[in-house]
Amino acid sequence: MIALVAGVAILGGCSLPRGAAVQSEVLSEADAEYPSFQVIDVTRANMPLIASWPRTGPEMDRNWLGTSTGANQSVIQTGDLVNIRIWDSQENSLLTNPSEKSTEMPNVEVGANGAIFLPYVDEVFIRGLTPNSARQRIQSKLEAIVPTAQVQLSLTQGRSNSVEMVGGVSSPGSYAMPSRNYKILGLIADAGGISSSMKNPLVRLMRQGATYEISANTLLGSGSYNTLLLPGDTVVVEEDDRTFTGMGASSRQTVVNFPKEEVNALEALSLMGGLYDVRADPKGVMVLREYSPRQLRSDGSAPNMQQVVFTFDLTSADGLFAARKFQIYPDDVVLATESPLAGLQTLLSIVNSGVTTTQRSVAAANAF
Incomplete structure (x- = not known):
């Protein structure tokens, strides 16, 4: 003691x-x-x-954009490519060969001014139009020189009609917008989904100099957050830092x-x-x-x-x-x-350890 x-x-x-x-x-x-x-x-x-x-x-910018609905069709933008096929049944057509009933103009790029060039017609402005509206406008312009012409048009979208998926998904890259009703969850799905290895992933939307942010769990939890994308948008998925x-x-x-x-x-x-x-x-x-x-x-x-x-x-x-x-x-x-x-407690533990050691030493000495 x-x-x-x-x-x-x-x-x-x-x-x-x-x-x-x-x-x-x-x-x-x-x-x-x-x-x-x-x-x-x-x-x-x-x-x-x-x-x-x-x-x-x-902290996260909680000013996330709510959902809305766009048109279920594409709109032509600068840099897009249009493939035009013109059909004409006239024997002495200005646009087709005698042995053929149609002529094709592939990969015609929409210029910076929003127009394409057509022979005998000059420039036709089609930016902002749907493919069908552009087809009708081109056909209307051709009627003055080829009254019986019929036009087919297909669209290959360029960078001005696409969105960027930068990271955090299986297949990042540039994605053409299939319509004006393309939403962020559709883009994430097209890009292969969010990587399962990410901890608390965040989704960032960069648009015209502004950045919006939301947790992936919140985004996936309610359709009201499924933001409508615009051409030129950039989406990034990354871990919450x-x-x-x-x-x-x-x-x-x-x-x-x-x-x-x-x-x-x-x-x-x-x-x-x-x-x-x-x-x-x-x-x-x-x-x-x-x-x-x-x-x-x-x-x-x-x-x-x-x-x-x-x-x-x-x-x-x-x-x-x-x-x-x-x-x-x-x-x-x-x-x-x-x-x-x-x-x-630490003090008593140390003392108790010392006393135990002393007792063992005394017991060992008495044994001799």
Whole structure:
């Protein structure tokens, strides 16, 4: 017993190794006259106010475009190729040979001005027309010189009538729009679908200098998000790169990727492997967050300091319900502090190990 007391006294003055800080150490500055951070004890009562505060860190642009319906036919654009075949039954036709009843003009490109050139007719403007409307216009122009002419027209779409599927699918590339009713889920399907190896894939749509973003799960979950594509659109599928940092008395101390669009505090702890049951303090779970100066307010509608520590007491139902409502934002730090008793447990373990070793040594000496 004397050895035990002496050991405790000696080791009590030493700094024992620990895996995490104690809550009182982290918050010690909060009681200073001019603290550099704000401390918020999160409860069900104040969660609605906290939830209304500005978001932090990189986040998805939620201004996604809803679905709509386009025409189920193609429209000719600059750079498209049209194949024209002209039929004429006249014996002395200007356009066909005596031995043939038709002549073909393959791969006629629609120029920058939206027109194609036809012999004896000059330029015919067809950009913005459907293939059938373009055929009718060409035939109408030919009637002045070949009254009996009949026109066939087929379309090969160019870059101005296509969309780009850049990555995250089995077959990225440029895809011609089969009609004006071509939607983003149709493009993803044509490209082979989203790679199954991607974690929480995001779908980005780039259009005329603007970028729109949505999680693949959300996109696939509702037809209202199946955006109608426009020529020149670029679609990218990539993994969500948003992360938070898990630290302290948890099973995993690491940078954690968001597995879905939103993660609450309880889910964050689960992604960290849960609290370390021997050392963690369930009354001392914290989320450290940094706001920008422009987000600060003094009226309570936002934090009044850039650096904020949110604390949770997970030993009460109030704290657990509040943690389930609290959203983790990108670049947050989730800290599981160590129980104040963990140090004493370590100390007693060391002393007990020393006493056991001494007893074994004495027993061995007495044996001789």
